[in-house]
Structures are given as structure tokens and as C-alpha cells.
Amino acid sequence: MRFNGRVFITIGFILTVFPIFALKKVTKAKPTTVITLTNFNSQLSIDLQGGAIVDFHLKSNKINPFTWKVTTAQMPANNKNGAVFQGHFLSLGRWGAPTEGEMKAGVPHNGQAGRDLWKLEKTELGKPIKMTANPPLDGITVERTIQLDTKSSAYKVTEKVKNVTSVGRLFNMVQHATIGAPFLDSTTLIDSNAKQGFLQTMCYPNPSAYEFIFPNAYTDSTKASLDLRTSSNKNSYVSTHIFADSIGWIVAATPHKGLLVGYVWKTKDYPWLNLWQQWVDGKLWAKGLEFGTTGVGKSYQELLAVDTRFHGRSSFFFLDATEVVEKSYIGFEMEIPADFKGVGGLMLENGNVKLIEESTNKEFRIPTELSLK
Template sequence: MELKNEKVCFEMTLNGSAFTKFQLLNKKVNPLDWKLPTARLPETNIGSFDFQGHFLCLGTWGMPTEGEKKAGLKFYGEVNTEIWKVDAPLSNENNSQSITTSCKSPVEKLDIVRKVELFNNSSVIKISEKIINNLPIGRPYNILQHATMGGKFINQKTILNSNAGKGFYQNGQYTRNGYDDIESTSYDWPYAVLPDGKTDLRLSNQVQKSFVSTHIFPESEKYGWATLTNVEDRFLIGYVWDTNDYPWLNIWHQYEEGEVKGRAIEFATCGMWQPFEYMMSNESRFFGHNSFEFIDAGETKHKLYFMFLLPIDAHFTEVEKIQVNAHSLDISINYNGKNKVQILKF
């Protein structure tokens, strides 16, 4: 399925409803050119679909418990393993075009309705999602946007910027003995203190291992944001969201076969890669933040975020700030010590 205007092309698949392309028409590189085939996924996902581009984790983040496996739950939830349906085909409104899709979760009963809206004459997309709990009981759940960049977009020079705050490392080749010490061993963005030493998370050439760095946001930040910039092809991809919707940011650094294969911007309601039983049986909050959200019986949760593409020039240093207005994203960029605000209207 495709949305396209005079600036960008966007594609998604109904198989798991992953976003597989978001590309400036005058650039040859697609940031969402990343895939993890089912052959590399756990047995729970045999017969489902590849993880690719920007896909959705809903219900759980990580492996299901033994009981959940027997009940039919999948790794990273069900909706990325189901075929979505089109509720409202491509429609043109006053200043945008949109497609609405949905997915019914056969086991977890967490259904989702998603509207993807591309604004005319703009490189901004707005994604609105409704999560519906069709169980007769309230329950903890999680939602995580697994936005993964790869292909020719990711290399040793790719730069990641964000307004994230305190964080801790986990997963990959930096395994933790436990989570009891996550506050005392925490660090402040953009510098992570890993078992190998201190590293700058903004840079892609610092760590030759795969790992996840998990962060919350300062209380002063109403909106969270993160960008990945390809300085050679001179453009960036970015995401902006309300920190009440998604209070966590998980940065995945994928290093394989001697090179960086992917970097992911995973904004979420969760930051601890553990089952609910662990989080409810232990003191697992991180500076007051639970690693799950509660949804009541029959309740509908509403989530919203923006994604965008932006050309840059050869003097790019970093994205310093993103301001969300009623009809624009104001992106402050440092170009060799000089600040320039670039406005994306929607």
C-alpha cells in the first residue's frame, strides 16, 4: 500500500502492517530498508512474517512466558504476525491523503485501528492508533514502535540525536545480571556507561557489539523525539511523540559481521525487557516509571506520533531541538556552530 506526494513516497504491507519505505523522491536511499527474516526469529513465530522496517510490538515486548506460548502468543506480540485489513482505502482530504487499517488479535484480544496520514506538499506523516481491549478484565500491556533503519542508510557515520534523559543498558552482548541496580548504574544521554567503558550513543562507530540503551525523558519534555541522519546522502529521518503516550525510548544498535547493520528508534510504554510477572513481583520502576501500561476491560487507548524526512546540507553537526506546533514541526539544526530552524508544515 502506498502514499505519495511531490516530495516523498511511503509504503506499508498488510502482512504484519510494517512500514517498509519512507523515501524522499530525490534520494535513492530508503531508511526503512531493514529486515530480520523469520528464519532468525524464535519458534513462536514460525509461519508468520519477517520483522521489517518499522513494525509494531503490541501486548508484550520480548518473549512470551511458557504458559503464554502454549496459549499461542508470539514473540513481540500478535499484530506483527497477522494480516491487517483495510478499513478506509486511500482517501484525499483538504490537505492530506490517508489510509486506515486494522487488526484483530485472536489470542490477546488487543485490537488496533491505525490511520496513516501524509500531508500534501510536505514530508510529514501523522500516525493515529487506537488500541482496544476486548477482554472482560483489565490488564497490563505494552506498545512499542520498532522503527528500524538499515540498508545503505546506516553506516559508521550515521548520527542519532534525541532529547532523551537517563538510561541504562540491556540485551544483546551486554547482558545484565539483574535490574536491581538500574538507577545506581544509570547514565545521562548521550553518554552511556557500558561494561566496556563510556560511549557516545549519538555515533554509530563507537561500539562493535549489539546492545540496547533504554531511556526515559526529563519531566520538562512534553514531546520526545529522535532522529537518524545519513550525512553522506544529506538527509535525516525523525520521529516525534507525546511522552505521556510513549514515556520510554529504546535505542537498538545492531552490529554483525564487522559492521553496523541497523539502528532502531523504539519509543514505547516499556523499557524493561522482562515479562509482566517479573515487573509485578519486583521493584522494577526506573525513577518512578513503570515498564508497562494498564488498559481496563473494554477500554480504548489513543496514541499519536509523527514521522518525517528532512534534507540537510554538508555542514550538518546535530539536531538540537524539535518544537511541535499546531501545524508544523520546527527543527533546530546545528550547522558547524550556527543554528538554523527548518520548518516542516502539515
């Protein structure tokens, strides 16, 4: 364990030792690829295998929202020899499946960086930790810095992606943040300042054909109503949205668990929100709070075949040869009362993440040294 200001860094190689009189030899557990940042009130863990955030919890409330995880058997063929999809991982290069040609070339779903082992770079006292990935199949390098606030349950992630090839290309980045049980249940509330949107099942070739405004969605082409704030409806869906503000945010709250988790970012970095809900065998299995650079979940060939812009927003950006892009977000958690009504507004103000409770207008604050500047 390394002391970093008031943040502890644990690099996990776990050693389990049994009494010498009880066993003939010491038994060592398999090394773990998980690193953990800890301050006086929260803990954040990242798995270097795939780079996913796999745990973020308060010391006063041990519930980890990021328990969602698939099995190796459930993974696509090109992903089976690496990390599984879990917690909050980064979809890089593409959102979802590669093209047929890319699959034959070995490219995994959601990009190679989310499958392979990241390298933890040398850390310095008082500095954010740095980790890197060099996925050759995507022709990029990735540098990520993670800073856990020294005094509160907030952290900042900044990622720099460089195209190391001599050819420009279409590109995407999606923060695939997914919450699971026990934090996620049918009472979980979702709030955001997202605006116009559409369901993925009805977005191609014209994403405006059945558009709506968050949180009031349609389940199908009959325009039957769907409340995106709630989690009690038995629908599985992906609802995609854009923002009118320069800052985007999304919050998931489960009041009877006493906990809220959320994100805030600049919409020039991530102009889209993809809200995913999945039921499996009658149980609420996953809720994705996915913010990124793409909205229409199709291949680049399909995106270019017709005009898929939605209110002027494209579902990709151009990453030129040797170009570097840098994008950031802040994640946070907070304890809430059992009668919490949800979040009606959120802002970064005077060193605080300030949340305004829905209906009551009561203010909740998370003091932080972090900013999106």
C-alpha cells in the first residue's frame, strides 16, 4: 500500500498465508490485476485486464453499484481470450460489433483496449495514477489518468487517445458504465439532463422517425408510453439521447439502499447518452449509463449509407493520422435518505457537485477539488 497525499493506492498481489503447523507449505493465491485507490470515505478499484472500473463504494455504505459482469462463455469469440465485459469499461474505436472483415482480422467487440491488459505506469506521490494501453489492432495508444478526490467520494478520469497510423479514420469512444444488483433493483431511479432521443430498435435509417424527450419514451412504433426514470417496467431497451447543455449528467439512485451514483462531463466530449435496460429470466440484470460519441448503433458502413444525423449530431467523429483527442468525466457517489425523490438538477459550483432533489428542491453537495476545466 502506497500513501499518496490522503489517497492510498493498493496494487493487488494477494498472498494468503496459513499457519506453518497446520500445513506443510504456504499457499499463494493467484495474482490479481486489480488496483485500488482509497481515501478516508470511499474506495475505487480498476481491473488492469480490460481497464474496467469494477468497484466504487463508500466506506459508510459497502454497496458497489458496478457488480454487473458477463461470463467468458457469454463473450464474443474474439473477446474470449481476455477481459469480460464488466462494471464501467471503455468502448474504443467502435461501440459494439466490428465489421465482418475486422472480425476476421481478430478485432474484438468494443475494441481491443477493453479486452487486453493495461500497464500501470510509475505513480508519484500527490499525482493521479496513470495507466496505458497500446491496442495494435485499432492502431491507437491510450493514456488514462485517474484521480480520486482526497476528501470526498468523487474521482476524475481523463483519457488521451492517439491515432498512431498514417491514415485518418472514423472513430468512437463510449463510457460503458453499467450498474447491477444489489444496488440495481426495480426501485432504482434514473435522472439526467438529456433531451431528445430515440429507441435503438426504431432509429435506422431515420433516427427522428419516432423521437421523444427524456424521460418520456415510446416502447414501439405504436408510441406506447415508457417512463425512462423508473426501473419497474419489464422492458429491455436502449434509449439514446442528446443534450442541450454544455454539461451532461446522469444519476442512478436507489433510495431504500441509501445510495446514489452518477457522472458529469462536457457534452463537447461526449454528446450522446445511451440508457440500456436488460431483463433476464424475469430479473432486472443490467442498467447501462453509457455516455459517448455515438448514438445510432450501426457499423460505419451503415452510418454512411444514409444520413443518420440526429438534430445535427453525427454518430462518429474523425480521428486524423497522428491526432490526439482528450476527454474527461467525473464520477461520484453519495448517501441519500430513504425518501429521496430523485435528482431534478445538477451543477458543478464553487468546488461542489451540487444536486437538486426532484420536487423538494433540497440541495445536496459533494465537496470536491476536481473540475472539468
